[in-house]
Amino acid sequence: MKIVVAYKWAPNPQDAVVATTGEVDLSRAKPAVSEYDPVAFELARRLADATGGEVVGLTVGGPSIDTPLSRKAALSRGLDRLVVVADAELEDADGTRIATVLAAAVRAIGDVDLVLAGDSSIDVAQGQVPLTLAGVLGWLGLAAVSAVTAADGGLVVERSLPGGTTVVAVPTPAVLAATADAVVPRVAGMKDILGAAKKPVEVLDLAALDVPAPGATLATLATAKPAGGERTATIFDGSSPAGAAAQLVGALRQAGAL
Amino acid sequence: MTAEATEPDFDVIVVGAGPAGSVTAYLLAQQGHSVVLIERGEAPGAKNLSGGVLYGRVLDEVFPGFAEEAPVERRITRHVTTFLTGDSSVSVDYAGRPLAEPVNAVTVLRAKFDAWLAERAEEAGVFLMPGVRVDELLREEGPAGPQVVGVRAGDDELRARVVVAADGVNSFLARSAGLRSKPPEHHLAVGVKAVISLPRTVIEDRFAVTGDEGAAHAIVGDCTLGIGGGGFLYTNTDSLSVGVVLRLDDLLKHGRTAAEVFDHYLAHPVLAPYLRGGEMVEYGSHLVAEGGLEMLGSVVTGGMVVVGEAAGLTINSGLTVRGMDLAIGSAVAAARGIGEAIAADDVTATGLSAYRRHLDDSFVVKDLRTYERAPSFLERDRMYGAYGELAAGIFHDVFAMDGTPRKHLVTVAREAFKRSPLRLRDVISDGWAGVRAL
The missing domain is CATH 3.50.50.60 (FAD/NAD(P)-binding domain)
Structure with missing residues (x-):
């Protein structure tokens, strides 16, 4: 089975600056593999090991996504090789554009059975790219995937949905977007990082890929952070811990929380 | 193997x-x-x-x-050393273009x-x-x-x-x-430091620097509530780094926390005008070996x-x-x-x-x-209190035009010294230690 993991080289949320207004500034954050994507690496590796397949990393974006650091960061997490499309034209590309470039790269890689991705990126967090990619490829696309195993001629996929979980049989090729807690991804060790430097990296030229010209572009009109929940901001007198605990329990009962 | x-x-x-x-x-x-x-x-x-x-x-x-x-x-072209008391400060300000080239x-x-x-x-x-x-x-x-x-x-x-x-x-x-x-x-100090973001033009105006020039301030005295150590303040492009370095043993002896001293420092009337309107974008603490x-x-x-x-x-x-x-x-x-x-x-x-x-x-x-x-030398407690008071006392008497007849600077200094808890032999001892140390 040939598995492609589509991942994003994105700002590391550990470096995020949260302003007093509650706005999050990622402009000074150092880049890393987007927070939820290592889950996809891990699912892909386990599936490939179980079926004797290959795992190909794939990332697209501006020129800064292709550095020795970024290559090692991805290749040390269980990939066999890496394919990169880094072009200034993709610097601030929207999700639709990214998905069409990913689709062209998946076709260029060829004979791909499965594309795995994290549910959403850490910075844009719209969760749109994997399913748009499926649409552009004309493949089956499923989000909220919490487990995947190989079965005769296809995959058995568990999905974690608001109403509960479902287990479905999925024919390949397909695109699956994994939930952030589907598996615990491995932490790269020294040997993994040393090994990463020896793995092949293929750089695809955007101009040489068969990507349709971008359609309509998005204009953001307004942004606002989500409304916070109503808080009562009650402070209990803590001089007697037992008394404070009793008051807290009483208040929680009254609010119907207990 | x-x-x-x-x-x-x-x-x-x-x-x-x-x-x-x-x-x-x-x-x-x-x-x-x-x-x-x-x-x-x-x-x-x-x-x-x-x-x-x-x-x-x-x-x-x-x-x-x-x-x-x-x-x-x-590029730091201006070095300011300031002795602080609770309500006043005495500074030595060295601004020199020779410091800019070659880069110092x-x-x-x-x-x-x-x-x-x-x-x-x-x-x-x-x-x-x-x-x-x-x-x-x-x-x-x-x-x-x-x-x-x-x-x-x-x-x-x-x-x-x-x-x-x-x-x-x-x-x-x-x-x-x-x-x-x-x-x-006593060979360890705790450093508390913050980065305060301010527009670069505001920084250039407040610190009297232009272009990519910058200033570094070293501050001793009341900024650390008398605890052995000192404060610093220096300019980045569009932010200030401000902090205190406190001798760990002295901090414990005074029963203070580093955060408490740091808050006092930021609010000090001599420091506050430099920081006004800025937004704290980073805050942290670090052990410093200062032996x-x-x-x-x-x-x-x-x-x-x-x-x-x-x-x-x-x-x-x-x-x-x-x-x-x-x-x-x-x-x-x-x-x-x-x-x-x-x-x-x-x-x-x-x-x-x-x-x-x-x-x-x-x-x-x-x-x-x-x-x-x-x-x-820096472990001598007088460095953090009495000297700042003495210097401030001298300059107060020089500049305060309160209607009394002006006195010669030497007289002013002698009188300020008499009011200070410092003893001559301490000053000689500290002065000698300072000359040998620095």
């Missing part, structure tokens, strides 16, 4: 991608050695507190013209600067390995006694002919190799050397706090010494002692000797 397993993976393993580690790695790679640079943070610079003033001459020797290329914030001091933000240094190392062929925490040293009995032969992180072991400990003030590696015992508390030559431990053992703050290389002269330039100086000496030891095929403590010789000949140890007495 098979012969294959004991074959080193690299000539040199450097642990810690700060200035000391990255420069050591860079210079060794330039000599043609295979070098791996292991960093605990996800990227070099990630684990670092805001930054500092870098006295840049030594780095200029490694990377000529670095100030043009590297992400430096401002620049401010840097370490998140950017360390990343730049590590990139230079990577370009020179160093294998950069971020996101790895070294758990222990690998040691074996060699013909010349115990020898460090590599490191272990998680399940993986890496072997090298020489390990360089560049893992900072708390150097776990230097301690586990028995090169440093836990330092006494000068006394803290410089043994820097060499079989198969391993210690560089930078891990070796105890800092100078706090009261007027300047230095660490990064000494770190880079030690890196230059270490790279030469390690190169010679590997060429001579002797990486035992004897072979690596070439590093200590180069270090002794460098400005690093010479400056440590020059300021040898500074730490104990």
Whole structure:
């Protein structure tokens, strides 16, 4: 089975600056593999090991996504090789554009059975790219995937949905977007990082890929952070811990929380 | 163990991608050695507190013209030293264009600067390995006694002919190799630091600097509530770094917390106008070794050397706090010494002692000797209270036109001195100690 993991080289949320207004500034954050994507690496590796397949990393974006650091960061997490499309034209590309470039790269890689991705990126967090990619490829696309195993001629996929979980049989090729807690991804060790430097990296030229010209572009009109929940901001007198605990329990009962 | 397993993976393993580690790695790679640079943070610079003033001459020797290329914030052309009391201040302000060329001091933000240094190392062929925490040293009995032969992180072991400990003030590696015992508390200080963001034009107006020029303030006295230590304030491009360095033993003795002293400092009427309207974008705390030559431990053992703050290389002269330039100086000496030891095929403590010789000949140890007495001089309590009061008293009497007849400056000083709790013999003793220390 040939598995492609589509991942994003994105700002590391550990470096995020949260302003007093509650706005999050990622402009000074150092880049890393987007927070939820290592889950996809891990699912892909386990599936490939179980079926004797290959795992190909794939990332697209501006020129800064292709550095020795970024290559090692991805290749040390269980990939066999890496394919990169880094072009200034993709610097601030929207999700639709990214998905069409990913689709062209998946076709260029060829004979791909499965594309795995994290549910959403850490910075844009719209969760749109994997399913748009499926649409552009004309493949089956499923989000909220919490487990995947190989079965005769296809995959058995568990999905974690608001109403509960479902287990479905999925024919390949397909695109699956994994939930952030589907598996615990491995932490790269020294040997993994040393090994990463020896793995092949293929750089695809955007101009040489068969990507349709971008359609309509998005204009953001307004942004606002989500409304916070109503808080009562009650402070209990803590001089007697037992008394404070009793008051807290009483208040929680009254609010119907207990 | 098979012969294959004991074959080193690299000539040199450097642990810690700060200035000391990255420069050591860079210079060794330039000599043609295979070098791996292991960093605990996800990227070099990630684990670092805001930054500092870098006295840049030594780095200029490694990377000529670095100030043009590297992400430096401002060139310091103005040094201000201020004695504070509760409500007044006396400053010595030295502004000099000669300080700007060739570059004497620049401010840097370490998140950017360390990343730049590590990139230079990577370009020179160093294998950069971020996101790895070294758990222990690998040691074996060699013909010349115990020898460090590599490191272990998680399940993986890496072997090298020489390990360089560049893992900072708390150097776990230097301690586990028995090169440093836990330092006494009066040689440790706690630094609390914040970065305050302000528009660059506001900074230039408030600090009377233009373009990429900047100012560094050293502040002693009431800013630390009388606790041994001092405050600093310096300009980055569009932010200020502001903080206090407090002697740990004195802080405990006064029963204060570092955060309390820091809040007092930020709110001090002399400091507050510089910071007004700014937004705190970073806040953190860091242990500082401030014992000068006394803290410089043994820097060499079989198969391993210690560089930078891990070796105890800092100078706090009261007027300047230095660490990064000494770190880079030690890196230059270490790279030469390690190169010679590997060429001579002797990486035992004897072979690596070439590093200590180069270090002794460098400005690093010479400056440590020059300021040898500074730490104990700065431990004199009067430095943090009475002198500021005295200086403020003198200048108050000089400038307060209260209708009384003016007196000669000498008389003013004598009277202010009489009011001060200071005794002449203390002043002579402190003055002499200060002259010898600084």
